[in-house]
Amino acid sequence: MRELDSRRRRLLQAGAATTLAAALGVAVVAAQPKPRVIPVVARKFSYEPAEITLKLNEPVVFELTTVDVVMGFSVPDFGVRATILPGQKATLAMTPSKAGEFTFLCDVFCGSGHENMEGTLRVVA
Amino acid sequence: MKQSTLDRREFLKLAGLGGVVLVTGMGGTPAQAAGNDFYFVQLSDCHWGFEGAAVNPDAKGTLRKAVAAVNALSQQPDFVVFTGDLTHTTDDPAERRRRMAEFRSIVDALKVKDVRFMPGEHDASLDNGKAFKEFFGDTRYTFDHKGVHFIALDNVSDPTAAIGDEQLEWLSADLARQPKDARIVVLTHRPLFDLYPQWDWATRDGARAIDILSTRDNVTVFYGHIHQEHHFKTGSIGHHAAKGLMFALPAPASQPKRLPIPWDASAPYKGLGFREVEADASATTYPITELPVS
Numbered sequence: 001m002r003e004l005d006s007r008r009r010r011l012l013q014a015g016a017a018t019t020l021a022a023a024l025g026v027a028v029v030a031a032q033p034k035p036r037v038i039p040v041v042a043r044k045f046s047y048e049p050a051e052i053t054l055k056l057n058e059p060v061v062f063e064l065t066t067v068d069v070v071m072g073f074s075v076p077d078f079g080v081r082a083t084i085l086p087g088q089k090a091t092l093a094m095t096p097s098k099a100g101e102f103t104f105l106c107d108v109f110c111g112s113g114h115e116n117m118e119g120t121l122r123v124v125a
Numbered sequence: 126m127k128q129s130t131l132d133r134r135e136f137l138k139l140a141g142l143g144g145v146v147l148v149t150g151m152g153g154t155p156a157q158a159a160g161n162d163f164y165f166v167q168l169s170d171c172h173w174g175f176e177g178a179a180v181n182p183d184a185k186g187t188l189r190k191a192v193a194a195v196n197a198l199s200q201q202p203d204f205v206v207f208t209g210d211l212t213h214t215t216d217d218p219a220e221r222r223r224r225m226a227e228f229r230s231i232v233d234a235l236k237v238k239d240v241r242f243m244p245g246e247h248d249a250s251l252d253n254g255k256a257f258k259e260f261f262g263d264t265r266y267t268f269d270h271k272g273v274h275f276i277a278l279d280n281v282s283d284p285t286a287a288i289g290d291e292q293l294e295w296l297s298a299d300l301a302r303q304p305k306d307a308r309i310v311v312l313t314h315r316p317l318f319d320l321y322p323q324w325d326w327a328t329r330d331g332a333r334a335i336d337i338l339s340t341r342d343n344v345t346v347f348y349g350h351i352h353q354e355h356h357f358k359t360g361s362i363g364h365h366a367a368k369g370l371m372f373a374l375p376a377p378a379s380q381p382k383r384l385p386i387p388w389d390a391s392a393p394y395k396g397l398g399f400r401e402v403e404a405d406a407s408a409t410t411y412p413i414t415e416l417p418v419s
Binding site for chain 1: 215216246286325329
């Protein structure tokens with residue numbers, strides 16, 4: 001009995017929310033799955049991890065930190081980049097739309113090993 | 126005795142001393158009087174201080190050889206320009222200055238005393254151009270020479286490889302003072318267009334610079350950074366990369382990694398060199414002659 005009341009209450013609440021949303025002109029959509037969060041740590045002159053595998057069309061968010069100086073994280077093949085400041089967390093969202101192996105690299109000149117600071121993004125179908 | 130520019134080019138071709146590229150898109154205008162022909166020499170990417178015998182066992186001798194080769198030209202250029210990466214980067218500010226002082230001392234041996242310097246990211250990106258300015262002056266500037274307006278554009282002092290709003294405004298203001306058909310040569314280090322961003326061969330806001338430059342009819346860009354000859358057009362603007370003077374790099378996207386090309390003992394200094402650039406007042410072509418170091 002108590003369970004039935006509870007279910008009815010939830011249905012009524014949902015109905016009221018839908019009515020309110022309709023009144024406000026807001027579309028009611030199913031909740032999207034949260035993008036996978038991928039932490040990446042930059043340091044002179046490497047990334048950890050240096051190889052990252054993604055699924056095709058899988059939305060992800062890179063959570064970027066640097067342990068020393070200002071760094072960049074650029075994925076030119078997908079036209080996205082972020083600047084990573086010491087002491088701050090940068091986020092970069094992307095959804096890979098093509099499969100293959102792609103380079104990510106530091107695009108903020110960071111020192112004598114800058115030109116070798118890169119990693120591989122592997123997108124699998 | 127001064128040779129005509131055509132005679133000199135023909136001589137170089139016949140002597141096999143260098144390849145000649147006829148670059149279109151820089152036509153003369155009626156206002157340009159004959160007799161204003163000249164040429165300049167572009168040297169680039171000397172990377173003084175670099176060590177790596179596998180790619181250049183003569184790291185301490187190549188720049189001196191290039192200076193000697195320029196001094197040996199039968200007709201000296203009106204001026205010489207270095208388009209960046211004079212020195213190889215170092216995290217040590219004192220060492221950076223030591224390398225710049227050595228570089229300066231070596232190129233002081235050039236017979237031509239009108240020498241223009243520009244920074245590359247190896248010179249300027251770690252200190253926003255501070256050390257470069259101490260030794261070589263401004264990182265951006267303009268000058269006029271025999272009817273050609275030269276603009277040295279700095280796309281390296283900002284470590285993010287951006288020209289920046291303030292410099293782009295400076296560029297716009299400078300161009301506004303030029304006639305629409307002015308002959309304009311831009312000197313810079315990185316490519317202004319997206320040559321291959323996967324190897325950092327681009328300028329973050331280079332497209333904005335190209336938009337601004339596209340308001341003029343006769344613009345040509347000479348740059349370095351990629352250690353190889355390369356020619357490309359964006360609209361009417363020609364972009365011409367020069368060889369380096371320390372190590373050669375592979376063609377864009379030709380291999381997975383941007384690794385220097387190993388030294389070829391059977392062909393020392395292969396892939397290294399410098400160039401002559403002709404500015405013929407009455408011609409519609411803009412010839413480049415590539416010359417080797419040996």
